[in-house]
Amino acid sequence: MQGQVTQPPLKVYHADSFDDRLSFITKNKSYQYAEIEECDVIIHHQIVHKPRHTLKLIKVLNEKYESSQKKILIFIIHDFEYQYPMFNNIILLRTSVRASGIQPNEIVMPYIWETLRKPLPQIGSSALPKVGFCGLFSKHRKKLIRVFKESSKMHCDFILRSKFWGGAPNNKEIVSDFYKNMMDNQYILSNRGAGNYSMRFYQVLASKRIPVLVNTDMILPFADKINWTDFIIFEKDEKKCIEKVDEVHKSGKYQSMQEKCNYIFNHYFLEEVCFDHIVVQLREKSMLDVQEATSSTNRFFWWKVKKFLYKFSSN
Known part of the structure; x- marks a missing residue:
């Protein structure tokens, strides 16, 4: 194991x-x-x-x-x-x-909990970063979503809901939308929800995708063992998140970062x-x-x- x-x-x-x-x-x-x-x-x-x-x-x-x-x-x-x-x-x-x-x-x-046991296929190269989000359009996410949507440097694929899990967490179509959105994109916006943590963050790691989130006075788990900033986008504000995604994508590091996300999930969070x-x-x-x-x-x-x-x- x-x-x-x-x-x-x-x-x-x-x-x-x-x-x-x-x-x-x-x-x-x-x-x-x-x-x-x-x-x-x-x-x-x-x-x-x-x-x-x-x-x-x-x-x-x-x-x-x-x-x-x-x-x-x-x-x-x-x-x-x-x-x-x-x-x-x-x-x-x-x-x-x-x-x-x-x-x-x-x-x-x-x-x-509620994560994929088998990661999604890795996404190859693309001219622009493919950035996804499917979920509740809540107050801690609005600015990050807006900043990315307004950037000409990003290809955004956002499905915005007015309720948690669209108000129907067991609806197969809503769940399918969530994972298809991750399937189609390299980076997934993973800002906090009502609490100062993100369920999505771990679902993204398990799926072999790169979480993008603003540091809202957070502590990520096992931070003394895991150098989180080597393979996720975790910045002090929304503008820095855009800049980091652009930098990572141009460098080509996003390929190895996807692999590292899934590796860390398997080694610490199964x-x-x-x-x-x-x-x-x-x-x-x-x-x-x-x-x-x-x-x-x-x-x-x-x-x-x-x-x-x-x-x-x-x-």
């Missing part, structure tokens, strides 16, 4: 079977189930999808397992990108987080290897070392975050 790492397994306790999405953990060589007395870490068995429930869950799990003297991993996959109160023995794996606000107990969680790399990160950062289970934040901060989460969930 590509991307497998050699390391001792992590002894994991979970109170119930993992939900469908978290079941990928058991496919990794680093996973070994253990009872709570013998485990290295506790993993909450369900992914957290609702911002409003996250704060309460963090408190409940901290209190429930405080006497175990074990670290607790919580996987959070929703759009809230701001800070939570920090407990020493809680580790949060979050898809959406700001680089300027990430805390010592947090790791960026890649969105590894379900069979991703948890292995998460475990490496946890160990290298000494995040599994047990400390006294305390919160680093005061009551006012708790109240502020709770109020913000309620407002965020209502939008």
Whole structure:
């Protein structure tokens, strides 16, 4: 299997079977189930999808397992990108987080689901860069789309939707449009959506295409291992993205960059290897070392975050 790492397994306790999405953990060589007395870490068995429930869950799990003297991993996959109160023995794996606000107990969680297992055929040479996008025309994408559409240096192929997945995520025609758009283009605009991350980013990598996105105070996963800017377009603003695509295309590097995108996906983000790399990160950062289970934040901060989460969930 590509991307497998050699390391001792992590002894994991979970109170119930993992939900469908978290079941990928058991496919990794680093996973070994253990009872709570013998485990290295506790993993909450369900992914957290609702911002409003996250704060309460963090408190409940901290209190429930405080006497175990074990670290607790919580996987959070929703759009809230701001800070939570920090407990020493809680580790949060979050898809959406700001680089300027990430805390010592947090790791960026890649969105590894709903991707192609087999990459699309590589696209050969073209006079102009072929730039695609098929998806929701949302506020964080509008400027990037407009700048590319107005450039005479780009061949743009954009399908703009007014709703997420066109309002029908299981519609075969809409899904077909999405992948045909990637099939036809070398570069795919992959800016963030409502959260400070992009599901599309990983779908593009898996498909052997080059993501193009503005750095909106992001941290890309495994950034200490992956030199992302060698093979994707990840710039500080929209103008820089145009300039970089033009430069890459004229140099001819886009051919090898497509290959590298798929290589990185297979080595880090396949379900069979991703948890292995998460475990490496946890160990290298000494995040599994047990400390006294305390919160680093005061009551006012708790109240502020709770109020913000309620407002965020209502939008």
